[in-house]
Amino acid sequence: MAKNLIIYYSRTGENYVSGKVKNLEKGNTEIVAEYIQKAMGGDLFRVETVKTYSADYYECIKEAKAELRAKARPELKSYLADISDYDNIIVAGPCWWGTYPMGVLTQLEKLDFTGKKVFPIMTHEGSGLAGSKSALRKYCKGAKPGKGLAVRGADVEKSEDKVVKWAKKVLSV
Ligand SMILES: Cc1cc2nc3c(=O)[nH]c(=O)nc-3n(C[C@H](O)[C@H](O)[C@H](O)COP(=O)(O)O)c2cc1C
Numbered sequence: 001m002a003k004n005l006i007i008y009y010s011r012t013g014e015n016y017v018s019g020k021v022k023n024l025e026k027g028n029t030e031i032v033a034e035y036i037q038k039a040m041g042g043d044l045f046r047v048e049t050v051k052t053y054s055a056d057y058y059e060c061i062k063e064a065k066a067e068l069r070a071k072a073r074p075e076l077k078s079y080l081a082d083i084s085d086y087d088n089i090i091v092a093g094p095c096w097w098g099t100y101p102m103g104v105l106t107q108l109e110k111l112d113f114t115g116k117k118v119f120p121i122m123t124h125e126g127s128g129l130a131g132s133k134s135a136l137r138k139y140c141k142g143a144k145p146g147k148g149l150a151v152r153g154a155d156v157e158k159s160e161d162k163v164v165k166w167a168k169k170v171l172s173v
Pocket of ligand 1: 009010011012015016017024026027028029030057060061062064065093094095096097098099123124125126127128152153154
């Protein structure tokens with residue numbers, strides 16, 4: 001059976017949900033990552049930056065924009081060094097200004113993806129998969145790109161069936 005690794009970033013605190021700022025006690029992407037693990041098995045790796053982002057939504061979007069512009073690679077609390085045990089690597093994150101938070105790229109650039117299948121997942125408030133597919137093509141050198149999944153953050157609680165359906169279809173082959 002294929003072995004899955006879910007690399008994800010998710011932030012708690014204020015976020016933009018259906019046109020309003022709302023406090024999230026658990027991040028949307030974390031919920032999606034757990035749906036996949038529950039349905040398909042595999043390991044979760046949470047990307048956590050040393051520097052924390054503001055819990056205030058408007059502050060956080062400023063911080064994230066500055067990092068994107070600077071092509072920052074924020075330091076992480078811990079790193080995955082080796083993914084040789086896995087067949088499928090799912091890279092899940094929130095859409096931040098059209099792509100993954102920069103900390104996800106810090107991690108991806110350190111790994112050897114030769115021969116692995118990679119699948120983008122993005123939670124978002126309207127941008128869909130946005131730049132996640134192209135980011136994986138660029139940063140997961142040697143990987144085979146698989147079909148991705150976009151989940152609207154506001155709908156995450158009612159999206160388990162959709163996530164499981166996607167996971168069974170793309171990860172079982
Ligand atoms: C810094 C920041 C930037 C964002 N940029 C976008 C964006 O460009 N497009 C979009 O659809 N949603 C954007 N959002 C909304 C998030 O992608 C969405 O709420 C996501 O589900 C949050 O996931 P999380 O709770 O796992 O962190 C942004 C949110 C933040 C905090």
